Amino acid sequence: MINVIIAGAAGRMGQRIGYMVSQHPELNYAAAFEAAGSPSIGRDPGEMGGWGSAGVRIEEGLEAVIDKGDVVIDFTFHAATMGFAKIAAAHKTAMVIGTTGLSAENLDELKTLSVDFPCVQAPNMAVGVNVLFKLAEKTASILGDDYNIEIVELHHNKKKDAPSGTALKLAEMAASGVNRNLAEVGVYERNGIIGERTMEEIGVQTVRGGDIVGEHTIYFCGPGERIEITHRAHSRDNFAQGAAKAAAWVAGKEPGLYTMFDVLGLQDL
Numbered sequence: 172m173i174n175v176i177i178a179g180a181a182g183r184m185g186q187r188i189g190y191m192v193s194q195h196p197e198l199n200y201a202a203a204f205e206a207a208g209s210p211s212i213g214r215d216p217g218e219m220g221g222w223g224s225a226g227v228r229i230e231e232g233l234e235a236v237i238d239k240g241d242v243v244i245d246f247t248f249h250a251a252t253m254g255f256a257k258i259a260a261a262h263k264t265a266m267v268i269g270t271t272g273l274s275a276e277n278l279d280e281l282k283t284l285s286v287d288f289p290c291v292q293a294p295n296m297a298v299g300v301n302v303l304f305k306l307a308e309k310t311a312s313i314l315g316d317d318y319n320i321e322i323v324e325l326h327h328n329k330k331k332d333a334p335s336g337t338a339l340k341l342a343e344m345a346a347s348g349v350n351r352n353l354a355e356v357g358v359y360e361r362n363g364i365i366g367e368r369t370m371e372e373i374g375v376q377t378v379r380g381g382d383i384v385g386e387h388t389i390y391f392c393g394p395g396e397r398i399e400i401t402h403r404a405h406s407r408d409n410f411a412q413g414a415a416k417a418a419a420w421v422a423g424k425e426p427g428l429y430t431m432f433d434v435l436g437l438q439d440l
């Protein structure tokens with residue numbers, strides 16, 4: 172069995188990942204931890220989530236549990252994630268990172284750290300979204316420069332980062348399909364007398380409200396027609412299943428930075 176350590180075990184994702192790990196035939200829920208001072212410390216994450224006993228108690232900090240597992244699954248907060256990655260790299264323990272809001276500098280640092288440990292990092296671990304990433308790139312490359320590309324994402328009112336990591340990755344994939352650099356053409360807000368839209372720009376807009384789990388639409392708007400491709404998450408379970416799948420895949424792999432395309436075999440599509 173592969174022993175799994177779950178970071179942020181009391182969080183919305185940490186809870187569902189715990190359940191999926193407990194159900195996975197190759198995975199064992201070996202340890203859980205939370206931030207210092209969390210009221211969940213000492214509690215059983217399964218009992219907290221209402222799915223039975225996980226057989227572990229939530230501890231404080233990764234250092235307390237790092238020797239108990241083969242892989243750390245992290246869906247927490249970007250500032251914390253980079254600290255966990257340093258600890259996992261030092262212990263050569265595999266990691267699955269689903270936390271979003273990582274900066275370009277964070278991702279560069281992760282790449283450097285990954286010479287010492289195998290790590291899967293992806294802003295969305297649902298199968299359907301990873302297919303959508305590929306569709307965005309292909310559709311953009313087929314339609315070319317005559318179609319305006321716009322992305323709209325909707326999430327719950329507790330989400331801390333914007334735009335979502337998924338929307339940013341969608342924009343990056345579409346930009347790659349039309350040979351543009353997202354850093355140069357991404358537009359994240361429009362307000363006032365902004366003038367006509369340029370053909371090059373790729374718009375990314377954010378909606379926050381209620382308990383929306385996550386929705387992403389990419390629009391290709393051309394002369395006389397438009398294509399809209401939407402992914403809607405009905406619950407957090409697809410993300411959590413993807414995280415469990417990634418953990419089973421990455422344990423024992425060679426050091427390196429991997430994505431869900433590697434886990435799902437979509438790299439060459």
Ligand SMILES: NC(=O)C1=CN([C@@H]2O[C@H](COP(=O)(O)OP(=O)(O)OC[C@H]3O[C@@H](n4cnc5c(N)ncnc54)[C@H](O)[C@@H]3O)[C@@H](O)[C@H]2O)C=CC1
Nearest residue numbers: 179182183184205206246247251269270271294295296410
């Ligand atoms: N890649 C994917 O498929 C998905 C990624 N996410 C991302 O996962 C992250 C978490 O999302 P939610 O679960 O909704 O948030 P949440 O706020 O419900 O859970 C985060 C948990 O991390 C804990 N935490 C924060 N700092 C910590 C630290 N230093 N040490 C240990 N635990 C710490 C918090 O106490 C909390 O329990 C976000 O960045 C979100 O965008 C969410 C869904 C899917």
Ligand SMILES: O=C(O)C1=N[C@H](C(=O)O)C[C@H](O)C1
Nearest residue numbers: 271294295330335336337385
């Ligand atoms: O915070 C969330 O909830 C989600 N975050 C991810 C993101 O930022 O893309 C993935 C998913 O849409 C849910």
